[in-house]
Amino acid sequence: MKNLKFFGLFLLSLFFCLSDLNAQEILPWYQNEPGQPRQTNTKLKVLPLIKVQGNKFVNPQGETILFRGIAISDPDTVERQGHWNKTHFEKVKEMGANIVRIPVHPAAWRERTTEKYIKLLDEAVDWCTDLGMYVMIDWHTIGNLETEVFQDPMYVTTRQETFQFWRTISKHFSGNNTVAFYELFNEPTTYRGQLGPVSWADWKKTVETMITIVRAHDKETIPLVAGFDHFGFAASQYPVFATEFGNDSHDGTIDPNGNQYGTQIIEYLEKKGISWTIWVFDPEWGGAKIKNWNYELTAGGEFYKLAMQGKLPVQVKK
Secondary structure, eight states: OHHHHHHHHHHHHHHHHHHHHHHTSOOOGGGOOSSOOOOOOTTTTSSOOOEEETTEEEOTTOOBOOOEEEEOOOHHHHHHHTOOSHHHHHHHHHHTOSEEEEEEOHHHHHHHOHHHHHHHHHHHHHHHHHHTOEEEEEEOOEEETTTTEESSGGGOOOHHHHHHHHHHHHHHHTTOTTEEEEEOOSEEOOTTTTTOOOOHHHHHHHHHHHHHHHHHHOSSSEEEOOOSSOOGGGGGTSOOEEOOOOOOTTTTOOOTTOOSHHHHHHHHHHHTTOEEEEEOSOTTSTTOSBSSTTOOBOHHHHHHHHHHTTOSHHHHTO
């Protein structure tokens, strides 16, 4: 009899648990809104709004802002590594960065799900606001969006997913001054024809579609458009941002003759007023600027720390 009573209580408990689960079920498709609702944020306007003026990025006073920063690795990766916290961003700030590039891999975006990934981005933006650093959100894929063939499975996406990503992001971060840039597509490439053909006209049309979607929700954040070739020549007419470099074995050499890659590229970019972010603030990725999770800098990290602080000989002599 006791066993029967226990079994009855178990069934009753199971009934209530299932009822509770049913009450928490996902809403029917016709009641779902695209994107996630944004909570009230009192920090939206803490940092000055960045705008484009001529071929420069400027603050509300019209003063030119040269961005010098670094990319962290994908937030999903950092969280899995156990280092997703404000301290991680404080260490970036100690480098002298005034902007953090946040790469979002399509595979990570899908696996974590939109709602949970947005939570990571919200935390990053909040921490960066407190630290006085701007944020660039980067759709981090390498390949040909026209053929939908990509360099590696982690980069695989579709046109629909890419457009929806920017719809979600622009709607969510609209009005947040800390998010200064949307890097629409990290690296469009045909990979010497291996990923299929794409014309500049086709790519231009695709990018314009992304910008149309972004501007429907966010009139202020600056979209960054990647090209297929060197774009330094355009700096005389348009603001240019070099968003990823710094994977050279000689990065750490402060060469007084200016013969090393790091010295040459910083001198070239800053003479043209081109903002820049280097790759990457993670010891487990290629091009790492830290040796370990004690945040000990590599030689390249030491070099670019000086560059972010404007202390390289080629910067000081200006």
